[in-house]
Amino acid sequence: MSPIFYLLAVLTLAGGLASVLLKHLVHCALAVTIAFAGLALLFLQLDAQFAGFAQILVYIGAVAILIVFAILLTRGSELPKGGVFSPTWLVGLVIAAGVFAVLGWAVLASVSAIPQSNIVPSVTVHDIGLALVGRYVLPLEIVALLLTAATIGAVIVAMHEKKERPQ
Amino acid sequence: MTANFLAVNSLFVNLDQIFVLLRNWLVGFLPAALQPAAGVLLGVIAIVSVFPGLFALTTVFERKGLGRMQNRLGPNRVGPYGLFQPIADGIKSLTKEDIVPFSANAVVHFLAPLVLVVTVFMGFAVLPMGRNMVLVDMDSGLLFFFAMGAATELSVFMAGWSSRNKYSLLGAMRAVAQMISYEVVLLLSAVSIVMITGSLSLTKIVAAQNQYTGIFPHWYIFTPWGLAGFIVFAIAATAETNRTPFDLPEGESELVAGYHTEYSGFKFALFFLGEYLAMFALSGLGATLFLGGWSAPFSFLGWVPSWIWFFSKVMCAIFIFIWMRGTLPRLRQDQLMNFAWKFVLPFTLLNLLVTALWRFMGDGWQRWVVCTAILAAAYVIMGRLQMRSQHFGRRSYRYAE
Numbered sequence: 001m002s003p004i005f006y007l008l009a010v011l012t013l014a015g016g017l018a019s020v021l022l023k024h025l026v027h028c029a030l031a032v033t034i035a036f037a038g039l040a041l042l043f044l045q046l047d048a049q050f051a052g053f054a055q056i057l058v059y060i061g062a063v064a065i066l067i068v069f070a071i072l073l074t075r076g077s078e079l080p081k082g083g084v085f086s087p088t089w090l091v092g093l094v095i096a097a098g099v100f101a102v103l104g105w106a107v108l109a110s111v112s113a114i115p116q117s118n119i120v121p122s123v124t125v126h127d128i129g130l131a132l133v134g135r136y137v138l139p140l141e142i143v144a145l146l147l148t149a150a151t152i153g154a155v156i157v158a159m160h161e162k163k164e165r166p167q
Numbered sequence: 168m169t170a171n172f173l174a175v176n177s178l179f180v181n182l183d184q185i186f187v188l189l190r191n192w193l194v195g196f197l198p199a200a201l202q203p204a205a206g207v208l209l210g211v212i213a214i215v216s217v218f219p220g221l222f223a224l225t226t227v228f229e230r231k232g233l234g235r236m237q238n239r240l241g242p243n244r245v246g247p248y249g250l251f252q253p254i255a256d257g258i259k260s261l262t263k264e265d266i267v268p269f270s271a272n273a274v275v276h277f278l279a280p281l282v283l284v285v286t287v288f289m290g291f292a293v294l295p296m297g298r299n300m301v302l303v304d305m306d307s308g309l310l311f312f313f314a315m316g317a318a319t320e321l322s323v324f325m326a327g328w329s330s331r332n333k334y335s336l337l338g339a340m341r342a343v344a345q346m347i348s349y350e351v352v353l354l355l356s357a358v359s360i361v362m363i364t365g366s367l368s369l370t371k372i373v374a375a376q377n378q379y380t381g382i383f384p385h386w387y388i389f390t391p392w393g394l395a396g397f398i399v400f401a402i403a404a405t406a407e408t409n410r411t412p413f414d415l416p417e418g419e420s421e422l423v424a425g426y427h428t429e430y431s432g433f434k435f436a437l438f439f440l441g442e443y444l445a446m447f448a449l450s451g452l453g454a455t456l457f458l459g460g461w462s463a464p465f466s467f468l469g470w471v472p473s474w475i476w477f478f479s480k481v482m483c484a485i486f487i488f489i490w491m492r493g494t495l496p497r498l499r500q501d502q503l504m505n506f507a508w509k510f511v512l513p514f515t516l517l518n519l520l521v522t523a524l525w526r527f528m529g530d531g532w533q534r535w536v537v538c539t540a541i542l543a544a545a546y547v548i549m550g551r552l553q554m555r556s557q558h559f560g561r562r563s564y565r566y567a568e
Contacts, residue, residue: 061317064321065321077446
């Protein structure tokens with residue numbers, strides 16, 4: 001656990017907390033971007049270049065922009081009158097803590113379940129590519145099919161309905 | 168005679184590696200523990216000083232060139248032939264008042280230009296600018312470049328939204344929509360290079376092209392899929408950098424200046440710098456992917472230092488950017504989107520298939536014929552079909568008549 005890890009962890013957590021606690025929706029979206037960037041840097045610190053850069057490309061380049069667009073298009077950029085905090089925040093907190101506990105327990109249990117090796121695996125982009133079109137080709141194709149279906153669905157939703165022409 | 172030849176040869180090898188040797192010489196003064204860090208620092212200093220210098224030169228070059236195209240003189244007051252104009256501009260932007268609108272979101276307004284310039288500079292880290300001249304030789308360099316490019320979009324949005332100005336917001340929305348649409352195309356056109364090279368590392372991509380048949384190089388632009396990919400890449404790069412004919416985000420006759428309307432002084436200069444740096448970075452990437460990076464155009468020109476080739480390719484691309492700005496009118500928003508999603512994107516997807524076909528047809532003349540025929544037929548058919556749905560004719564006015 002190097003000091004860099006702690007710095008990045010603090011950055012990521014601060015981004016995440018700010019995205020929940022800030023009052024302005026666009027500020028929240030930008031704070032979430034900081035959390036995404038922190039996660040990407042954590043991946044890079046673990047020497048997972050591909051995952052880190054894909055995280056930046058997909059989450060900052062696409063997801064954050066999508067969130068921002070959604071906020072602007074729904075006119076949510078103005079502050080609501082009753083405040084932004086939900087009255088049931090306590091329930092949300094309990095559920096989040098529960099999920100975190102389960103995940104933490106799973107991670108901690110895996111340390112004893114899977115034998116640890118001291119050798120750091122070196123995974124190059126080349127290996128990832130080969131694995132994707134070799135061993136994991138079926139999941140890849142299923143994901144591709146799902147995305148194609150989603151794209152076609154989006155086009156159909158956005159399509160203009162043809163009006164009956166007056167005779 | 169032989170000794171003489173060898174001496175000349177080693178002179179050119181040294182000239183080719185002059186920056187690498189210079190860095191090693193400077194780093195040699197430090198203790199061994201500090202040397203790697205100092206080497207990287209020197210590389211960063213070189214990038215951070217060379218490209219803004221090039222930016223200053225390009226602004227004069229652009230204003231002079233545009234002036235010539237529009238039959239006027241261009242800047243000619245400061246220094247000989249107006250060459251010191253960028254210095255005057257720099258001093259002006261430094262001494263101007265930094266105005267932040269009253270209702271602007273001050274923090275985001277302040278951060279936007281910084282995020283833009285920092286992310287754009289990051290892209291240069293993976294570009295091989297000459298033999299052994301790359302700051303970080305990453306295994307997934309191409310992915311890094313695109314990741315940094317994606318991050319610039321957010322800064323454009325931040326600038327437009329935080330200014331609290333309808334022109335800024337409109338400009339930012341246009342810019343983000345345009346950049347997302349053309350980024351898909353930009354990525355997909357680079358994917359065909361990755362398919363052929365089998366690597367995301369930009370140094371490996373250049374090395375794969377640095378071979379010669381006779382005197383001609385193995386640049387990817389000299390293949391059917393490479394030519395199609397290069398044209399698509401050039402279109403997408405023009406749109407990504409908001410240059411004419413895709414300069415809708417800052418169309419000054421419609422939106423004042425788009426997302427940087429409310430910026431003044433040095434912050435405005437930073438936006439200007441970021442825009443030109445993005446042009447350099449994308450030109451450099453295009454040269455690396457399709458035009459052989461730092462390799463010479465003919466085998467007998469291999470003695471010219473490799474960095475000269477890289478920078479001359481970049482500057483040629485910049486000249487074409489300027490030329491287009493002086494020539495083409497601006498597109499309309501719907502034309503821009505239709506062009507991206509209905510013509511360029513299908514064509515790029517087809518190009519991916521053609522690249523796969525090229526890869527698996529093996530050597531021989533057949534693949535040249537088949538691949539060229541498919542691409543040409545697709546271009547003609549798609550173009551004809553889409554032109555048919557455009558009804559050209561006398562303009563009909565809805566309200567004016």
